[in-house]
Amino acid sequence: MKIPKIQDLDLEHKRIFLRADLNVPLKNRQILQDFKLNSILPTIDYILKNGGKVILATHIGRPDAKSQTNFFDENLSTKIIQNWFRQKSYKIKYEVDLKKAELESNQNFDEILLLENLRFFNGEQETNLEFAKLLSKLGDIYINDAFGVCHRDDTSVTLLARQFDKKHKAFGFLIEKEIENLEKLKNNPKKPFILILGGNKIKDKIPLLKNFISQKRVNSILIGGAIANSFLKAQSKDIDKSKIEENSIKTAKEILESAQKNSIKVLLPKDFVKVNDENVDIGSETINFFDTEIKRAKTIFVNGTMGIYEREESANGTKQILERVANSNAFSIVGGGDAVAATFLFNFQKQMNFLSTGGGATLTFLSDQNPFLEMPGLYFIFK
Numbered sequence: 021m022k023i024p025k026i027q028d029l030d031l032e033h034k035r036i037f038l039r040a041d042l043n044v045p046l047k048n049r050q051i052l053q054d055f056k057l058n059s060i061l062p063t064i065d066y067i068l069k070n071g072g073k074v075i076l077a078t079h080i081g082r083p084d085a086k087s088q089t090n091f092f093d094e095n096l097s098t099k100i101i102q103n104w105f106r107q108k109s110y111k112i113k114y115e116v117d118l119k120k121a122e123l124e125s126n127q128n129f130d131e132i133l134l135l136e137n138l139r140f141f142n143g144e145q146e147t148n149l150e151f152a153k154l155l156s157k158l159g160d161i162y163i164n165d166a167f168g169v170c171h172r173d174d175t176s177v178t179l180l181a182r183q184f185d186k187k188h189k190a191f192g193f194l195i196e197k198e199i200e201n202l203e204k205l206k207n208n209p210k211k212p213f214i215l216i217l218g219g220n221k222i223k224d225k226i227p228l229l230k231n232f233i234s235q236k237r238v239n240s241i242l243i244g245g246a247i248a249n250s251f252l253k254a255q256s257k258d259i260d261k262s263k264i265e266e267n268s269i270k271t272a273k274e275i276l277e278s279a280q281k282n283s284i285k286v287l288l289p290k291d292f293v294k295v296n297d298e299n300v301d302i303g304s305e306t307i308n309f310f311d312t313e314i315k316r317a318k319t320i321f322v323n324g325t326m327g328i329y330e331r332e333e334s335a336n337g338t339k340q341i342l343e344r345v346a347n348s349n350a351f352s353i354v355g356g357g358d359a360v361a362a363t364f365l366f367n368f369q370k371q372m373n374f375l376s377t378g379g380g381a382t383l384t385f386l387s388d389q390n391p392f393l394e395m396p397g398l399y400f401i402f403k
Contacts, residue, residue, distance in 0.1 A: 037159025165192025170397025218245030219324030301327025
């Protein structure tokens with residue numbers, strides 16, 4: 021399947037509506053990590069270099085605009101990221117009013133026009149055709165480079181794309197790179213291939229686990245974090261006061277049985293770091309146990325963390341496992357917000373082969389048989 025690429029389009033003197041995923045982590049209106057911002061720059065630079073006008077649109081956080089007509093939250097405003105671009109020497113103008121933005125979209129082609137948080141508009145998450153048509157007036161060409169929301173049905177991802185014909189829409193460089201790297205995990209990855217899973221919610225991993233196990237894509241699965249408690253409980257092992265997701269034990273048991281049936285190893289923690297009888301990190305025995313498997317791997321996908329990595333007393337497991345992946349000879353991909361954030365925190369980002377900007381989108385892409393048909397943000401570029 022031929023991917024519609026931005027390189028195939030004539031951008032000169034055209035207004036380019038660029039849907040990005042710049043949902044950066046914030047604290048007190050300060051950007052904590054700019055990975056997603058840096059990831060969009062190749063597409064922006066290409067548009068500017070080729071004479072196009074960048075109309076930059078994104079969401080930040082999860083504001084609830086549905087119940088209010090004029091919603092605004094300064095803590096989630098895209099104005100926060102305006103200064104980041106200025107520090108990188110980009111000319112950029114922030115505009116909250118979409119009617120004014122339509123006028124400004126035809127001016128100053130060397131200047132980025134940054135729209136307000138799309139989720140401040142109640143039409144964004146209502147698949148609202150009127151809102152899609154309003155946004156479409158801002159661009160001559162639609163570029164989707166927001167991989168992190170391609171599994172969502174937001175208006176700017178689906179209905180807006182449908183307002184442009186095939187000759188006037190495409191993917192940006194970021195989505196192109198995501199597809200190229202994630203397909204390496206789907207299509208004949210080098211074996212042994214191991215999944216390293218962690219985090220809090222087993223339900224987020226179920227489609228990935230079921231798909232990779234039933235298709236026999238992986239050789240082994242290493243499980244840490246809070247989700248490991250469900251698997252241990254499914255084996256009738258003591259987890260003290262550690263929390264587990266409701267109704268997760270049955271699911272964990274089914275996954276363990278399916279893995280055994282398909283000759284796929286599932287490695288669970290042997291020891292833990294505990295706080296008040298609650299498992300908060302994997303212990304040293306487990307780190308060494310997992311390391312033995314990591315050393316054998318030729319392909320590794322990491323999603324989730326081994327413990328509460330932001331705290332000093334429970335950071336070691338995540339740090340040690342990421343370090344071993346970083347120093348391995350395997351082709352390594354890290355996906356998911358926490359896993360990527362931890363990779364940057366412990367400074368292993370340059371040693372990984374690829375860091376995915378998606379969380380749920382990455383898992384959906386890897387889980388779906390044909391993501392180009394099943395993920396709305398991908399499908400409506402082809403349609």
